[in-house]
Amino acid sequence: MSTLEIKDLYAxxxxxxxxxxxxxGVNLTVNSGETHAIMGPNGSGKSTLAxxxxxxxxxxxxxxxxxxxxxxxxxxxxxxxxxAGLFLAMQYPVEVPGVSMTNFLRTAKxxxxxxxxxIRTWTKELxxxxxxxxxxxxxxxxxxxxxxxxxxxxxxxxxQLELLKxxxxxxxxxxxxLDVDALRIVSEGVNRARENTGLGxxxxxxxxxxxxxxxxxxxxxxxxxxxxxxGGPELADELEESGYDQFxxxxxxxxxxxx
Amino acid sequence: MAENTExxxxxxxxxxxxxxxxxxxxxxxxxxxxxxxxxxxMPTSRQEEWRYxxxxxxxxxxxxxxxxxxTTVEVTGIDGSPLDPxxxxxxxxxxxxxxxxxxSKPSDRISAVEWNVVKTATVVTLHGDVAQPVRITVTGGGDxxxxxxxxxxxxxxxxxxxxxEHHGMARLAEGVEIVTxxxxxxxxxxxxEWEKGSKHVGGHRIHVGENASLRHSMxxxxxxxxxxxxxxxxxxxxxxxxxxxxYFADPGEHIEHRTMVVHxxxxxxxxxxxxxxxxxxxxxxxxxxxxxxxPTAPGTDSYELNRNLVxxxxxxxxxxxxxxxxxxxxxxxxxxSSVGRFDDEELFxxxxxxxxxxxxxKLVVRGFFGELVEEIGIPQIGDHLMSIIDRRLARGESEAxxxxxxxx
Numbered sequence: 001m002s003t004l005e006i007k008d009l010y011a012x013x014x015x016x017x018x019x020x021x022x023x024x025g026v027n028l029t030v031n032s033g034e035t036h037a038i039m040g041p042n043g044s045g046k047s048t049l050a051x052x053x054x055x056x057x058x059x060x061x062x063x064x065x066x067x068x069x070x071x072x073x074x075x076x077x078x079x080x081x082x083x084a085g086l087f088l089a090m091q092y093p094v095e096v097p098g099v100s101m102t103n104f105l106r107t108a109k110x111x112x113x114x115x116x117x118x119i120r121t122w123t124k125e126l127x128x129x130x131x132x133x134x135x136x137x138x139x140x141x142x143x144x145x146x147x148x149x150x151x152x153x154x155x156x157x158x159x160q161l162e163l164l165k166x167x168x169x170x171x172x173x174x175x176x177x178l179d180v181d182a183l184r185i186v187s188e189g190v191n192r193a194r195e196n197t198g199l200g201x202x203x204x205x206x207x208x209x210x211x212x213x214x215x216x217x218x219x220x221x222x223x224x225x226x227x228x229x230x231g232g233p234e235l236a237d238e239l240e241e242s243g244y245d246q247f248x249x250x251x252x253x254x255x256x257x258x259x
Numbered sequence: 260m261a262e263n264t265e266x267x268x269x270x271x272x273x274x275x276x277x278x279x280x281x282x283x284x285x286x287x288x289x290x291x292x293x294x295x296x297x298x299x300x301m302p303t304s305r306q307e308e309w310r311y312x313x314x315x316x317x318x319x320x321x322x323x324x325x326x327x328x329x330t331t332v333e334v335t336g337i338d339g340s341p342l343d344p345x346x347x348x349x350x351x352x353x354x355x356x357x358x359x360x361x362x363s364k365p366s367d368r369i370s371a372v373e374w375n376v377v378k379t380a381t382v383v384t385l386h387g388d389v390a391q392p393v394r395i396t397v398t399g400g401g402d403x404x405x406x407x408x409x410x411x412x413x414x415x416x417x418x419x420x421x422x423x424e425h426h427g428m429a430r431l432a433e434g435v436e437i438v439t440x441x442x443x444x445x446x447x448x449x450x451x452e453w454e455k456g457s458k459h460v461g462g463h464r465i466h467v468g469e470n471a472s473l474r475h476s477m478x479x480x481x482x483x484x485x486x487x488x489x490x491x492x493x494x495x496x497x498x499x500x501x502x503x504x505x506y507f508a509d510p511g512e513h514i515e516h517r518t519m520v521v522h523x524x525x526x527x528x529x530x531x532x533x534x535x536x537x538x539x540x541x542x543x544x545x546x547x548x549x550x551x552x553x554p555t556a557p558g559t560d561s562y563e564l565n566r567n568l569v570x571x572x573x574x575x576x577x578x579x580x581x582x583x584x585x586x587x588x589x590x591x592x593x594x595x596s597s598v599g600r601f602d603d604e605e606l607f608x609x610x611x612x613x614x615x616x617x618x619x620x621k622l623v624v625r626g627f628f629g630e631l632v633e634e635i636g637i638p639q640i641g642d643h644l645m646s647i648i649d650r651r652l653a654r655g656e657s658e659a660x661x662x663x664x665x666x667x
Binding site for chain 2: 054055081083087090093094096097098099104107108111112143144160164
């Protein structure tokens with residue numbers, strides 16, 4: 001049983017108009033096996049939260065703590081955070097030319113586990129995991145994410161999630177750009193990881209569509225850099241009906257308010 | 260209307276070749292070829308040929324010197340076993356005894372100095388189907404400048420693979436002649452794994468026989484200054500030349516490769532692919548790829564490519580492909596060149612999967628070179644090269660990671 005606690009987190013980013021504060025006092029506790037949906041309008045800071053947790057150098061933490069079983073992730077490098085048990089499934093996975101998926105996955109697995117996986121069982125595990133995600137075996141020999149379609153990249157993210165077995169996963173709009181079939185396959189992968197390892201999930205999304213496949217225990221509304229409302233799965237349905245406008249400050253011209 | 264105006268093309272001043280953009284210097288390279296030292300002026304950085312080279316760091320090789328004679332050469336099978344003398348001959352002869360001195364002539368002052376100070380040549384002759392790759396181990400003789408002349412001659416119809424490994428501490432001017440007979444199939448792989456502070460200059464003069472194929476690989480992974488020039492021509496139609504290069508420059512190192520491919524016969528093919536990684540302040544690499552397609556070479560198929568991967572800021576990669584096509588009836592003549600940076604987003608992605616920054620860099624470099632090593636296609640040589648690249652990357656490696664790579 002593990003716990004991820006975000007305590008009063010403030011973070012900012014350098015823009016061409018100067019430093020801009022994006023996260024404004026984020027508080028959240030996620031336990032193993034729990035699935036939290038984080039919903040909110042465009043530009044509210046959901047992705048910033050995801051990247052700040054993973055340690056992207058672009059985002060500067062101003063104050064607050066992120067504790068994984070009591071250890072502060074914010075003092076760690078991104079690779080140390082991954083070793084501590086955090087995983088970020090990215091909205092736009094990065095292409096790494098020249099590095100084959102096979103080598104990449106094996107290197108990551110070795111680093112996370114602290115020892116190289118036994119070659120036979122590893123190959124079998126990889127092959128089966130790819131099969132379940134309906135990935136073409138030739139992906140293993142291709143460069144990391146290079147030339148993958150949007151859907152293939154998302155499957156590759158979930159493949160890593162299943163193989164690296166983190167304690168907590170942040171899924172940053174994993175549903176975006178997926179057709180219905182791909183959405184189902186990717187969701188099944190996430191659900192398998194949750195069942196097999198007791199994974200705790202923070203699922204960042206705009207839409208309720210993915211919540212039909214990955215059932216959240218708790219739904220949060222994120223607006224203007226912090227959580228503004230928390231409820232059960234029924235909150236998602238409510239948002240579907242009424243949108244996010246009610247959570248935006250008067251006169252705010254957010255993208256969804258304009259839409 | 261000035262209908263009869265004659266167009267005059269300005270001629271480049273050899274002392275300032277880029278003064279007139281319309282008259283770029285010719286990659287046809289009309290520079291002298293001579294065994295006579297006086298045929299070559301003392302290099303200056305204003306000469307095209309020397310503009311990238313730190314001349315002060317190779318000064319000891321620019322004029323006649325007394326070689327220390329301390330460099331050693333050993334010729335064995337790739338696993339250290341003895342060779343079949345019926346297939347592989349090894350002799351040390353006076354430098355003027357053929358085939359030594361028969362493959363073209365020195366093309367720059369460093370090569371002319373080497374020829375004039377060296378007394379003997381180590382000649383390796385190859386006959387028939389040589390099953391086991393031949394390893395020539397050159398061990399540097401320390402701080403004092405030395406010269407070495409090496410000749411690799413493959414008879415008509417020979418199939419053989421040769422690996423030349425350079426180790427130790429050296430100040431070496433090395434001249435290499437490679438001559439391949441008709442219908443032969445030869446691979447030569449030169450590995451520079453010098454200790455820190457070493458210097459290695461010189462040239463390869465290469466003659467590819469009619470309907471013969473040569474794969475010439477350069478792998479330069481260490482040395483304070485390394486500058487090697489390759490000059491090649493064909494002995495008849497249907498020749499196939501494949502040049503591969505891998506280099507890795509550390510802070511303060513200068514690694515320079517210059518290839519000069521000459522298509523002088525019909526229907527020959529050439530490929531030149533050089534890839535380099537640079538790490539740290541003052542790391543400097545130079546690749547100059549010249550290709551000349553002469554009027555006598557219809558049906559030529561040529562291509563050259565150079566890619567550089569800059570791992571950390573402060574490194575400089577110079578990349579210069581030059582093509583001169585004097586024959587319109589060819590299959591192809593292309594070139595590509597790039598200098599790229601190991602991107603922060605790539606680094607973050609790998610890190611977010613638990614891979615520390617130093618390991619992430621190695622993974623990317625290994626992949627970058629691995630693509631090229633795979634092309635070599637001879638497993639014994641490819642594996643050997645990968646293990647050398649891994650050794651180069653593994654300085655301070657964790658044991659777990661070493662295992663991952665060995666199991667590949």
